[in-house]
Amino acid sequence: MGCEIIKINDTTWRMEDGMVRFFLLVGTERALLIDSGMMTHDAKDIAESLTDLPVSLLNTHADGDHTGSNAQFAKIYMHPLEEPVYRAKGGAGEIVPVREGDVIDLGGRPLRIFDLPGHTPGSIAILDENARVLIGGDTIQDGRIFMFGSHRNMWDYNCSMKRLKEHVGDFDEVWPSHSSIPVKPELIDQLIDGSEAILSGNAPFTEEEMRGNRIRVYNMGYATFLCDPE
Numbered sequence: 001m002g003c004e005i006i007k008i009n010d011t012t013w014r015m016e017d018g019m020v021r022f023f024l025l026v027g028t029e030r031a032l033l034i035d036s037g038m039m040t041h042d043a044k045d046i047a048e049s050l051t052d053l054p055v056s057l058l059n060t061h062a063d064g065d066h067t068g069s070n071a072q073f074a075k076i077y078m079h080p081l082e083e084p085v086y087r088a089k090g091g092a093g094e095i096v097p098v099r100e101g102d103v104i105d106l107g108g109r110p111l112r113i114f115d116l117p118g119h120t121p122g123s124i125a126i127l128d129e130n131a132r133v134l135i136g137g138d139t140i141q142d143g144r145i146f147m148f149g150s151h152r153n154m155w156d157y158n159c160s161m162k163r164l165k166e167h168v169g170d171f172d173e174v175w176p177s178h179s180s181i182p183v184k185p186e187l188i189d190q191l192i193d194g195s196e197a198i199l200s201g202n203a204p205f206t207e208e209e210m211r212g213n214r215i216r217v218y219n220m221g222y223a224t225f226l227c228d229p230e
């Protein structure tokens with residue numbers, strides 16, 4: 001089963017790969033894949049079928065559902081704090097580090113990086129400045145936000161969202177990797193409230209078994225946080 005290719009406009013596509021999506025953004029000089037799928041292992045070929053410009057790859061983070069086609073690339077933009085987990089899973093390629101404040105210009109299309117640690121230490125969001133769209137990875141979404149297991153940190157998550165809120169005037173939409181697309185920037189306020197309620201111990205939860213872990217499920221209505229038991 002291949003992934004579904006959806007054209008958003010003449011220079012922007014989203015690829016729906018089962019439970020996850022990834023994006024292709026094209027400028028006047030080059031193109032950038034943002035993540036490379038889960039079941040998909042030929043994201044570079046897909047991108048090259050859509051543009052004649054050279055295609056690079058950036059990962060919002062290194063979880064396996066975002067790196068399916070990474071082996072097709074010799075160099076990968078990634079936050080350096082993702083590298084240990086990426087290598088531990090056998091991830092290949094040279095890491096080109098990207099961090100808060102960096103701008104990747106595709107040619108008339110500057111993309112600004114925000115650090116959003118929490119879901120993973122090196123999770124980032126990408127602001128497509130001209131389009132006023134924020135591509136937020138797994139951090140900002142109305143589905144299930146995985147916050148259990150190693151490398152997750154709810155304090156960091158809460159701080160990241162508060163810092164991001166200072167830039168909320170720079171974008172009109174957020175495009176997540178999972179669940180609904182787009183979501184409104186106002187979701188950030190709700191996720192701040194939700195993560196604060198969880199941290200303060202004031203949020204109701206149920207317990208479930210997932211992937212051999214006992215987890216707490218905080219269904220907030222606007223999103224669901226999956227967390228470790230205390």
Ligand SMILES: [Zn+2]
Binds near residue numbers: 020065066138177178
């Ligand atoms: Zn994911």
